Amino acid sequence: MLIRELKIGEDVTAFYLVKAKNVKTSSANKPYIDFTLQDISGEVNAKLWDVKGDIENQYNPGEVVKVQASVTQWQQSVQLKIIKIRTVTQEDNVDYSQFIPTAPIPADTMYNEILFFVNKMEHKEIKKLVLAMLEEYKPKLMYYPAAKSNHHAIKSGLLYHVIRMLRSGDALCDIYKNLNRDLVFAGVILHDIEKINEMDANEVGVVGEYTMEGQLLGHIIMGIKKIEQKAELLKIDREISLLIQHMILSHHYEPEFGSPKKPLIPEGELLHYLDMIDARMYDMNKALRDLDEGQFTDPIFVLDRRRLYKSSLSQTEE
Ligand SMILES: [Fe+2]
Numbered sequence: 001m002l003i004r005e006l007k008i009g010e011d012v013t014a015f016y017l018v019k020a021k022n023v024k025t026s027s028a029n030k031p032y033i034d035f036t037l038q039d040i041s042g043e044v045n046a047k048l049w050d051v052k053g054d055i056e057n058q059y060n061p062g063e064v065v066k067v068q069a070s071v072t073q074w075q076q077s078v079q080l081k082i083i084k085i086r087t088v089t090q091e092d093n094v095d096y097s098q099f100i101p102t103a104p105i106p107a108d109t110m111y112n113e114i115l116f117f118v119n120k121m122e123h124k125e126i127k128k129l130v131l132a133m134l135e136e137y138k139p140k141l142m143y144y145p146a147a148k149s150n151h152h153a154i155k156s157g158l159l160y161h162v163i164r165m166l167r168s169g170d171a172l173c174d175i176y177k178n179l180n181r182d183l184v185f186a187g188v189i190l191h192d193i194e195k196i197n198e199m200d201a202n203e204v205g206v207v208g209e210y211t212m213e214g215q216l217l218g219h220i221i222m223g224i225k226k227i228e229q230k231a232e233l234l235k236i237d238r239e240i241s242l243l244i245q246h247m248i249l250s251h252h253y254e255p256e257f258g259s260p261k262k263p264l265i266p267e268g269e270l271l272h273y274l275d276m277i278d279a280r281m282y283d284m285n286k287a288l289r290d291l292d293e294g295q296f297t298d299p300i301f302v303l304d305r306r307r308l309y310k311s312s313l314s315q316t317e318e
């Protein structure tokens, strides 16, 4: 049964993918496992109270498990109380792609849309640099998520994040004539591209761990190093290389979020807000999608623990 269709009070037997697993201790001082399970329709919290055997090496993120559970309610949300659990075997014949939420537009279509924006670029060197980067990153860009757990943590989520920002950026460049459209497009396409090397993800889009480089440097610093090298190799004008590096460097805006400098050009300022808008709209839509009208969500950590309200005018999308 799909997670979105679970009904409180009923029992369920189904295959789900383990998205997160935390071993905790109950008030009775016994270990239990707190899971986030997922399928193509969404995520659900699940508790395994009766833990047996080797807890550390079983049911890890990225594995598919078969669970029998009662569907219960915790605060406003559905929760599973696991009765039985086992890891899948070859005989179960599960197709992993059945468990991974995927961007609503096919990856090919999104990649072509990026090329459509690149083809509008007038500045030859910016275009050359962006095309060279896209060519190099294309194989992984087609399926990479944009995050481990927050916004766009879905298969091809990075492409989806980029095309939505390109569309917004294109529209805003029509209004604010002081913006250089080529720089805005380049910043959008390249700002998170090193997430591909910051996190490990398999081809179905499940993120494992941050890589060593990802942990020690992060996608911002990795991004500017890459642009520095690539621009040098392609003999791109020094100022262009530095402007694009600066946009990547400043896109998180605050030092506590990883940007050592704030944007010093309007295109960088815009890039930060395009990024914020897209992440916020994604997270809000996701939180409200499965809620009934007139209800409030649980506090949402990435939205400063706000509890969002689903009004009768709410228009969520898949
Ligand atoms: Fe970023």
Ligand SMILES: [Fe+2]
Pocket: 161, 191, 192, 275
């Ligand atoms: Fe981003």
